[in-house]
Amino acid sequence: MTEITTPERLRELLGAPSERALTKERVALHPRDREWISLSPFIVISTSDAEGNCDSSPKGDPPGFVQVLDDSTLAIPERPGNRRADGYLNILTNPHIGILFLIPRRGETLRVNGRARLISDAPYFEDMTIKGHRPLLAIEVEIEQIFFHCAKSILRSDLWKPDRWAEDSLPSQAQIVKDLQTRNQSTLEELENFYTDQYTNQLYKG
Numbered sequence: 001m002t003e004i005t006t007p008e009r010l011r012e013l014l015g016a017p018s019e020r021a022l023t024k025e026r027v028a029l030h031p032r033d034r035e036w037i038s039l040s041p042f043i044v045i046s047t048s049d050a051e052g053n054c055d056s057s058p059k060g061d062p063p064g065f066v067q068v069l070d071d072s073t074l075a076i077p078e079r080p081g082n083r084r085a086d087g088y089l090n091i092l093t094n095p096h097i098g099i100l101f102l103i104p105r106r107g108e109t110l111r112v113n114g115r116a117r118l119i120s121d122a123p124y125f126e127d128m129t130i131k132g133h134r135p136l137l138a139i140e141v142e143i144e145q146i147f148f149h150c151a152k153s154i155l156r157s158d159l160w161k162p163d164r165w166a167e168d169s170l171p172s173q174a175q176i177v178k179d180l181q182t183r184n185q186s187t188l189e190e191l192e193n194f195y196t197d198q199y200t201n202q203l204y205k206g
Helices: 007-014 031-039 086-093 123-128 152-157 173-180 188-201
Strands: 042-048 054-060 067-070 073-077 096-102 109-119 138-149
Touching: 031 067, 031 109, 042 086, 054 086, 067 123, 073 109, 073 123, 086 109, 096 138, 123 138, 173 188
Parallel strands: none
Antiparallel strands: 042 054, 042 096, 067 073, 073 138, 096 109, 109 138
C-alpha cells in the first residue's frame, strides 16, 4: 500500500485542473442557479463538528423546498425525522456547510458551500408550510462558493437509468433494523407495519 501524503504527490497523480474547472466558482446566485434550486427535490447536506467529525444528511421535499432569500442566502426547512440532530449540533460548533442539489434525470449537480446558522422562526416559514405543517426550524446558509459539478459520476453510475439498475436483493428496511438494532424489542411484524403505511403517513408529523 502506498499512501499519498502531500499535495505535490496528489497533483502528480491527478494532474492540474482545467481553466474551466478553476473559473466556474461563484459567490452569488446566477438565474440558472435559482432555476436549478427551484426544481430540486433532493439535497445532501454535509457538516462537521469542532473536532472534524463529519455528517452527511439527505433532505427531500417537493421541488423548490429550499428557499432563495437573496442572491447569497438560502434557507432549508427542517421536517420531522429521527431527532438525532447530528448536522444541527455540528452547525452550532462549526458553521461550515456543504450542499449538493440533485434533479432526477440530470447528471449535473449544483454544489454550494457556505456558513450556516439555525433559525427557529422567520416570516418565510409560512412559505415552507407543506400539508399544513410549518417547519420546526430552518438552516440559513450564507453562500461562499457555488458551482455546477460535472455529470461524470452520475453517468458512470447509471443512477437515473432503471433498465441498468441491479435487482433489489436487499432485505426490507424493517428487517435491516431488526438485524442491526439488537436492543429494539419490536417484532418484525411491528417494524414492517411501521415502515410501510404508518411511516409514510407520518412524513410531516412530529
